[in-house]
Amino acid sequence: MSDRQPTTDRGRIRIVGFDEATEQKRDSDASSDAADADGAAADQSIASRAATGIESTTASTSALAQPGRRLENAWRRFRRNRSAMAGLAVLIVMTVLAVFARPITVATAEVTVTLQPFSLAPSDPAAMFVGPPNASPSPAHPFGTDWAGRDQFSRVLVGGRYTLSIGLVAVGLALCVGVPLGAIAGYFGGWIDEAIMRVVDVLYAFPFLVLAIAIVPILEPVPILGSGYWTVVVALAVTGWVGYARLIRGEVLSVREREYVTAARALGVPDRTIIRRHVVPNAIAPVVVQATLNIGTVVLTAAALGFLGLGLEPGSAEWGAMLAQGRSSLLRGDWHVTVFPGLAIFLFVLAINLVGDGINDALEPNRDVDDDRRRMR
Amino acid sequence: MSLGRYVGRRLAVTVPVLFGVTALTFSFVHLLPGDAVDAIVGFRAVSPATEAATRAEYHLDQPVWDQYLLWLRDAITLEFGESPVTGRDVSATIGRRLPATLALGGAAWLLALAIGIPAGIVAAVRAGEPADEVGRLAALAGIATPNFWLGLILLFVFSVRLGWFRVLPPDAPLVSLATAKFLVLPTITLGTASAALVMRLLRSSMRRELDATYVTAARAKGLPERTVILKHVLRNAVLPVVTVAGLQLAFLVDGAVVVEGIFSWPGMGRLLVQSVLQRDYPVIQAIVLVIGIAIVLANLLVDIVYAILDPRIRY
Amino acid sequence: MALLEVEDLVVQYYTDDGVVRAVDGLSYEIRAGETVGLVGESGAGKSAASRAVLRLLDGTGEIVGGEIRFRGRDIRELSADDLQAIRGNEIAMVFQDAGAALNPVYTVGEQIAETIRVHEDASDGEARNRTIALLDRVGIPNPAARYADYPHEFSGGMQQRAVIAMALSCDPAVLICDEPTTGLDVTVQAGILELLAELAAKSETAIQLVTHDLGVVAELCDRVLVQYAGEIVERAPVDELYYDPKHPYTVGLLAATPRLDDDRERLPTIPRPAPDLVDPPTGCRFHPRCPYAEDCCASRRPSLVDPVSGRPVDGDPETHVAACLEYTGDLEAGLDYEVQIRDDADSNCRERKQQGEPR
Numbered sequence A: 001m002s003d004r005q006p007t008t009d010r011g012r013i014r015i016v017g018f019d020e021a022t023e024q025k026r027d028s029d030a031s032s033d034a035a036d037a038d039g040a041a042a043d044q045s046i047a048s049r050a051a052t053g054i055e056s057t058t059a060s061t062s063a064l065a066q067p068g069r070r071l072e073n074a075w076r077r078f079r080r081n082r083s084a085m086a087g088l089a090v091l092i093v094m095t096v097l098a099v100f101a102r103p104i105t106v107a108t109a110e111v112t113v114t115l116q117p118f119s120l121a122p123s124d125p126a127a128m129f130v131g132p133p134n135a136s137p138s139p140a141h142p143f144g145t146d147w148a149g150r151d152q153f154s155r156v157l158v159g160g161r162y163t164l165s166i167g168l169v170a171v172g173l174a175l176c177v178g179v180p181l182g183a184i185a186g187y188f189g190g191w192i193d194e195a196i197m198r199v200v201d202v203l204y205a206f207p208f209l210v211l212a213i214a215i216v217p218i219l220e221p222v223p224i225l226g227s228g229y230w231t232v233v234v235a236l237a238v239t240g241w242v243g244y245a246r247l248i249r250g251e252v253l254s255v256r257e258r259e260y261v262t263a264a265r266a267l268g269v270p271d272r273t274i275i276r277r278h279v280v281p282n283a284i285a286p287v288v289v290q291a292t293l294n295i296g297t298v299v300l301t302a303a304a305l306g307f308l309g310l311g312l313e314p315g316s317a318e319w320g321a322m323l324a325q326g327r328s329s330l331l332r333g334d335w336h337v338t339v340f341p342g343l344a345i346f347l348f349v350l351a352i353n354l355v356g357d358g359i360n361d362a363l364e365p366n367r368d369v370d371d372d373r374r375r376m377r
Numbered sequence B: 001m002s003l004g005r006y007v008g009r010r011l012a013v014t015v016p017v018l019f020g021v022t023a024l025t026f027s028f029v030h031l032l033p034g035d036a037v038d039a040i041v042g043f044r045a046v047s048p049a050t051e052a053a054t055r056a057e058y059h060l061d062q063p064v065w066d067q068y069l070l071w072l073r074d075a076i077t078l079e080f081g082e083s084p085v086t087g088r089d090v091s092a093t094i095g096r097r098l099p100a101t102l103a104l105g106g107a108a109w110l111l112a113l114a115i116g117i118p119a120g121i122v123a124a125v126r127a128g129e130p131a132d133e134v135g136r137l138a139a140l141a142g143i144a145t146p147n148f149w150l151g152l153i154l155l156f157v158f159s160v161r162l163g164w165f166r167v168l169p170p171d172a173p174l175v176s177l178a179t180a181k182f183l184v185l186p187t188i189t190l191g192t193a194s195a196a197l198v199m200r201l202l203r204s205s206m207r208r209e210l211d212a213t214y215v216t217a218a219r220a221k222g223l224p225e226r227t228v229i230l231k232h233v234l235r236n237a238v239l240p241v242v243t244v245a246g247l248q249l250a251f252l253v254d255g256a257v258v259v260e261g262i263f264s265w266p267g268m269g270r271l272l273v274q275s276v277l278q279r280d281y282p283v284i285q286a287i288v289l290v291i292g293i294a295i296v297l298a299n300l301l302v303d304i305v306y307a308i309l310d311p312r313i314r315y
Numbered sequence C: 001m002a003l004l005e006v007e008d009l010v011v012q013y014y015t016d017d018g019v020v021r022a023v024d025g026l027s028y029e030i031r032a033g034e035t036v037g038l039v040g041e042s043g044a045g046k047s048a049a050s051r052a053v054l055r056l057l058d059g060t061g062e063i064v065g066g067e068i069r070f071r072g073r074d075i076r077e078l079s080a081d082d083l084q085a086i087r088g089n090e091i092a093m094v095f096q097d098a099g100a101a102l103n104p105v106y107t108v109g110e111q112i113a114e115t116i117r118v119h120e121d122a123s124d125g126e127a128r129n130r131t132i133a134l135l136d137r138v139g140i141p142n143p144a145a146r147y148a149d150y151p152h153e154f155s156g157g158m159q160q161r162a163v164i165a166m167a168l169s170c171d172p173a174v175l176i177c178d179e180p181t182t183g184l185d186v187t188v189q190a191g192i193l194e195l196l197a198e199l200a201a202k203s204e205t206a207i208q209l210v211t212h213d214l215g216v217v218a219e220l221c222d223r224v225l226v227q228y229a230g231e232i233v234e235r236a237p238v239d240e241l242y243y244d245p246k247h248p249y250t251v252g253l254l255a256a257t258p259r260l261d262d263d264r265e266r267l268p269t270i271p272r273p274a275p276d277l278v279d280p281p282t283g284c285r286f287h288p289r290c291p292y293a294e295d296c297c298a299s300r301r302p303s304l305v306d307p308v309s310g311r312p313v314d315g316d317p318e319t320h321v322a323a324c325l326e327y328t329g330d331l332e333a334g335l336d337y338e339v340q341i342r343d344d345a346d347s348n349c350r351e352r353k354q355q356g357e358p359r
């Protein structure tokens, strides 16, 4: 195109004066610079922000702020998320209804202490023939009655207790097993990792519900588990921990290499302390999100067990178990027996999912819920 | 590394898992409270002669390790004995039920892909727009709907009220129009949650891929947007979805356990539930083993397919 | 009529912190066959400006004003089909990170052949043969065999060559190179620059070279545009820019460019980071960082003028123009720097002093 020689070949250019001028300006600005000091820091962050937007350089700012501050920020973000707040509201309402549905009493041999005297549910969920059997919804029985004449409305209200507590307790137990095992596997690696992860692989070969179904007959006769309630909870916890183990192991593997962990190790901090103080807190956010979402999965599985007539005693006012008679009553044309408990499960699981997504967006907006869900498998 | 060596290494990891799966399934009967013979015969009172025969048949007179190996040998030859409850041969029963479940599961899986993939693409491309929001809520609803509830409602509306479909499966061969028509409702029931899962996964992986420079580069080349999305983005975005095919299978199996009961579909899931309710342990054991091995092999297959789809894997 | 004319281009990004005006009233033109450098620090909006030319802004970026005329047609007004017909065919792009610009799951050859197939009525075989020839032309050894390789099997330099081949596949009239050598080893960089220099010299393709590296510009370009905070602050033929920079920002960039025989202890740098484009500085946008800034700089906005006459920019793109209040006579103390040029042969120094010793 042009026949000119590249400029750099012809001579060397040196600029004199700019730097000196800069120095001078710096001196004369010294006083105002002091006032600008934090302004400059702000500039810095703004520059990196602009850079991510425009030049698409990824500037990952690791937020190592105080946990309190971080939670506060997360809560602010969560509050702005309308669907998450709606989900939270549904959960709160359902919890309140379940807790105040019937009085809660603790009875020992001598005394009976009433913890909660309110009774929102009009009748005892187990009382039969409070109305005619299979009655359609009416002012007296807003959700109708089931085949044994039990008030569906009361049963749906009280049924929330099973669902909420099974979900929370089973996920809690699963976390107690999965998080330490996964953290240990990821932190130590080697044969410990191999062993734990092979167990995880083996358990993963069995679908959630199938494994729970197979476990129920094993657990049922164990005396301390006694009632079907604990059978269901333990069965769900046994099947549930593997996901958390896998997820946190992956997180720990990446956290393990960070400087503060290496530094702590070099200082001779015991492994247990490092895991507890440094590794787990930095790897826990996605686990919290997945655990929240998993409450939904666990509730669905528990309801499926109830529906199949496994675990809980037949006739329990559990939402899934209430549907167990649903097929025959539907074929008879009694839709209300099926609709209301199912709707309750649907609402609860939907709300949990909205809240879980919201927590994720609030804690780690750049992280993908579905991606983590995939990684659990 | 060549593909062959990759597959070899993957197989090497699979073998101990298969071992674990069989061991766990084997120990199932032994974990049950009481004597294994009681469990096998279903906790009925039996004559000493029957007890001795059962003991011999299940090798219960041998040390545990030998029991396992003998059981494994029987399992490999599909020799699961007879059901103490029905008296039928367990392998034959499962063999009869398996095709029905495969048909239902396959149909549901196809439905899930047929809905989930296009919906995921649309949601990702229209991210933030109303179409995406609707899709997100629909997917959440799909995940949150208990499949047994959905099944019951579909059954009620379309079979009981409208009478469009039969309530009970027709007495027709598996591959027939009548059966296909009957399978519509169970397929929808089983496929809905899977479709939601596929959609969400694909949406999220597509969103990630859409930000990649190669997408801008493909547009800069002047490729039509269709080609950019369907050729360049989708091919990368399905990779993470492929990795969960094993999860999908597990998901479908779980669903089948429930859905088959609702629609009286004579598959393995219904058999499993019946067997649990009847305490028919040899059948439970055999079904759990079949499912476990199927999922392990599916995961193996998924990894191989992934390696073929993603050229970077073969380092 | 110039081949590519950009007039008053405004590009905005919508971020959580507000609207970022990455490009704010940018005007320039590129004539057939010439090589124009667009220089500035990262964050100056260079990439946004060049991506806007093909309407390829990423994320929330949007062109909110101005015109981009290619052969007289406004690219902003084109239908999707017409735009596709121009992309890759008449105007092609070379990306900064070649590894990311190649789709990992398709072979390198396929990705180049695809471009040929979409723009030209070429059969698969023809496209393939032309691709192999292109790979050969950009200096990839054994092109027929490398055709079927996947991107991860190429080295970084080879990936960049493949991306250049892709851009050249339909003989574009304009090639936009966005930081084509950033992130590569120095030796690999030299190879790519050589390839681009050869292209600039031999082919009819005009090149818009976007870079933060004045050394790269010096080697390749005919004319240079210096961009700061979304605006052009100086425009000059390449020699004039180096030997006689007029804008303090250009001077700062030149002072900060390392040289082979550097005997300085530390490179002078422009103090403070690039400005916030959500809320850009008033007046001259460079004033918070400019060592010569005076009070008026914070309030009055300089426009591009001829430094000698002080007259506003005229139609000739070869004219040297700069946007500093010095050239409209508003500064009291003037600018104080000098450009020393040392010839390599005999190290006698020619010195030239910038006008305006403190008055």
Ligand code: SF4
Pocket: C247, C248, C249, C284, C285, C286, C287, C288, C290, C291, C292, C293, C294, C297, C302, C323, C324, C325, C326, C331
């Ligand atoms: S106008 Fe003022 S601040 Fe801007 S470059 Fe010129 S001297 Fe510096």
